[in-house]
Amino acid sequence: MAILMLPAKRVKKARTYNGAEVLKRLQSFLDNNTENLVQILCGFWQDQQYAISYQELREAVKQGYLDEAVFQQWSQDYAHLVATEISRAWMDAIVAGPSGQPVLDGSPFVYDTQTPGILSWISEHGAEFVTSVTQDQKDAIAALLVKRMKDGHTVDELSRLIRPCIGLTEGQTKATANYYDSIVENLKKEHPRMKQESIRKKAQDAALKYAEKQHRYRALTIAQTELAFAYNRGADESVRQAQAQGLMGELRKRWCSSGDMSVCDMCDALDGTEIGMDEEFGFKGRVLFRGHKLLPPAHPRCACAVEYIEVSPPEF
Numbered sequence: 001m002a003i004l005m006l007p008a009k010r011v012k013k014a015r016t017y018n019g020a021e022v023l024k025r026l027q028s029f030l031d032n033n034t035e036n037l038v039q040i041l042c043g044f045w046q047d048q049q050y051a052i053s054y055q056e057l058r059e060a061v062k063q064g065y066l067d068e069a070v071f072q073q074w075s076q077d078y079a080h081l082v083a084t085e086i087s088r089a090w091m092d093a094i095v096a097g098p099s100g101q102p103v104l105d106g107s108p109f110v111y112d113t114q115t116p117g118i119l120s121w122i123s124e125h126g127a128e129f130v131t132s133v134t135q136d137q138k139d140a141i142a143a144l145l146v147k148r149m150k151d152g153h154t155v156d157e158l159s160r161l162i163r164p165c166i167g168l169t170e171g172q173t174k175a176t177a178n179y180y181d182s183i184v185e186n187l188k189k190e191h192p193r194m195k196q197e198s199i200r201k202k203a204q205d206a207a208l209k210y211a212e213k214q215h216r217y218r219a220l221t222i223a224q225t226e227l228a229f230a231y232n233r234g235a236d237e238s239v240r241q242a243q244a245q246g247l248m249g250e251l252r253k254r255w256c257s258s259g260d261m262s263v264c265d266m267c268d269a270l271d272g273t274e275i276g277m278d279e280e281f282g283f284k285g286r287v288l289f290r291g292h293k294l295l296p297p298a299h300p301r302c303a304c305a306v307e308y309i310e311v312s313p314p315e316f
């Protein structure tokens with residue numbers, strides 16, 4: 001009787017790793033790369049602030065709105081920033097993505113970062129980013145003009161308050177204006193003989209410092225979130241490529257949140273959720289780009305990650 005010889009099947013044990021390691025590697029990437037992007041964003045907003053003249057600001061205050069041409073210019077500024085600095089930061093994060101996955105440690109896979117999937121993600125997400133940040137900036141200044149007109153501040157006062165708010169969100173802009181008002185009120189109360197002009201000058205200086213802090217906070221939020229978006233997409237792309245190269249079997253992805261006190265309820269609920277590679281995590285919020293819900297982050301500053309689990313070895 002002949003014995004049928006089957007080709008030897010390469011047997012590989014399915015691997016699982018602790019999500020804590022995945023999170024640690026993401027955090028370390030963010031710690032090392034966020035500051036550079038923060039500096040770029042803060043410098044960019046400063047340039048935008050100086051690009052608008054005091055005369056233009058006075059006109060805006062008198063009209064009660066900023067000229068449409070200013071918004072178009074802001075949109076172009078952002079598009080340029082995305083095409084240069086931010087795209088580079090996204091690409092660096094995409095390149096770093098695979099180093100965050102223990103399942104790929106020591107794997108001889110070849111990582112191609114110039115695939116249509118990666119390039120179209122950068123272009124689609126880039127366009128969405130430009131639209132959304134320009135709109136935020138537009139809303140912020142509009143809210144300030146409306147609020148100030150109602151509260152009866154002078155044209156000069158308001159014109160000087162707009163500039164430091166360029167680059168802030170609506171909420172941050174309102175907070176800066178309220179801060180300015182509170183300083184004025186306090187000075188009037190505590191120094192009834194102080195000249196009006198001195199009061200305004202002191203309040204302006206204080207509001208400027210306040211706005212600077214807000215810019216830094218916003219830059220940090222954007223930098224962390226954008227780097228996490230790209231890093232997680234890089235990790236996902238790389239395990240798919242390793243799989244396509246026959247180095248990995250069937251994969252699933254598991255949501256990992258740090259589980260400490262800083263995790264929000266939404267991410268805490270997602271922690272440990274395990275789904276197929278093409279399924280979406282069911283977190284709430286607006287869809288920012290195609291495939292947004294396939295991976296973390298779920299919200300600004302979310303530092304969650306995905307752990308890839310090989311549920312069965314590759315078949316040959």
Ligand SMILES: [Zn+2]
Pocket residue numbers: 257267296297298299302303304
């Ligand atoms: Zn999260």
